[in-house]
Amino acid sequence: MSLTPPIASATPSGAFERLLTIMNDLRINCPWDKKQTLESLRHLTIEETYELSDAILGGDMQEIKKELGDLMLHLVFYSRIASETDSFDITGVLNGICDKLINRHPHIYSDVEVSNEEDVKRNWEQIKLKEGNKSVLGGVPASLPALVKASRIQEKARGVGFDWDNKTQVWAKVEEELQEFKDEFNVADGTAIDQEKAEAEFGDLLFSLINYARFININPEDALEKTNRKFIKRFQYLESKAKENGKQLQDMTLTEMDVFWNEAKNASK
Known part of the structure; x- marks a missing residue:
């Protein structure tokens, strides 16, 4: 079977429609694409996300563009699969994120006033709680890598005012945790250590260092x-x-x- 490929478009809406058309063609006619499920695509999406991350760290704009396209394909693919069982479709996905953005930016689409970025973050977390989240930290994925998860936990806690006042306090906490870790794991001392306690103290030390990094605008990851x-x-x-x-x-x-x-x-x- 030979289909006529849809032509390129100079507009965002036209280019997106072209992708949807190609996705539909592939889902109907390509043996590999027909076979895919939400579950089979999952590990590929994770891989594509890491490839985008590599491109960003490498500062390669053309590679970033390419990887964004790959991820866009995956989002369309998931939506197409879901539409086949009337679960949802790409229109619902797009309207859903638009509705969420409007609702969580009342300083743009309503009469709420904000003074800075921190006010925006604080409003965001409060709105999420009103939407039904049982915890401010409930939106942090359990499967996130620990380093990234620590950063997100701290950012979300800050969003509701649970945070240190300044970086001097945070650094004092780093030094406190370092000393506690040294007390549990002193390489100059030949005595046996409690491995479980040492691990716990090391985790506390890392968490405090990640917290300090946030205060001086360093992304620890x-x-x-x-x-x-x-x-x-x-x-x-x-x-x-x-x-x-x-x-x-x-x-x-x-x-x-x-x-x-x-x-x-x-x-x-």
């Missing part, structure tokens, strides 16, 4: 990922230099490896 990438780049430099010198890392001393590691650090400055 982005910061850690950039450090991960930096480490990978330097370690791969170390591997390549060792290979050039006919050596295996496992046969080198730490002092020998440090020479190449420092070269990598200086090269990236």
Whole structure:
């Protein structure tokens, strides 16, 4: 079967309609697309989201554009599948998000006044509670990675006024948690430690550091990922230099490896 592909459009509405037409064609005629379910697409959507994240961190605008298209396809795909059982369709999805945005921005679409971004966040959380949320933290997905989840928990708590007054207080908490962790896990002390308590204190320390990062406008997920990438780049430099010198890392001393590691650090400055 050969269908005539819909032509490109110069308008957002036309381009979106073109995507819907293609999705319908594929769902009816393509063996792979016909087979997909909400569940089978789920892991692919997660993968696409991480690919978008990589593109954003890499600052590659063309790659970001491409990955946004991939995600847009998934959103349309889910809606098409749901429409086949009369659960919902793309029109309902779009009107639903529009209605939510209007309702949660009364400072734009009603007579509520706000002074700053914090007022907007506070109103948002209060409106969600009125809509039926049993807890301010109820909207934080249980499956979020722990680092991201900690950030979201803290942001949402701040939205209803549960927060420190200033970053000095937060840093004092970091130092307090660091000391408590050291008390449980002192590497200079040869005595056995309570592993469960040490883990708990380490978690508290991480949580307080993430909190401090929020106060100085650092996204901890982005910061850690950039450090991960930096480490990978330097370690791969170390591997390549060792290979050039006919050596295996496992046969080198730490002092020998440090020479190449420092070269990598200086090269990236």
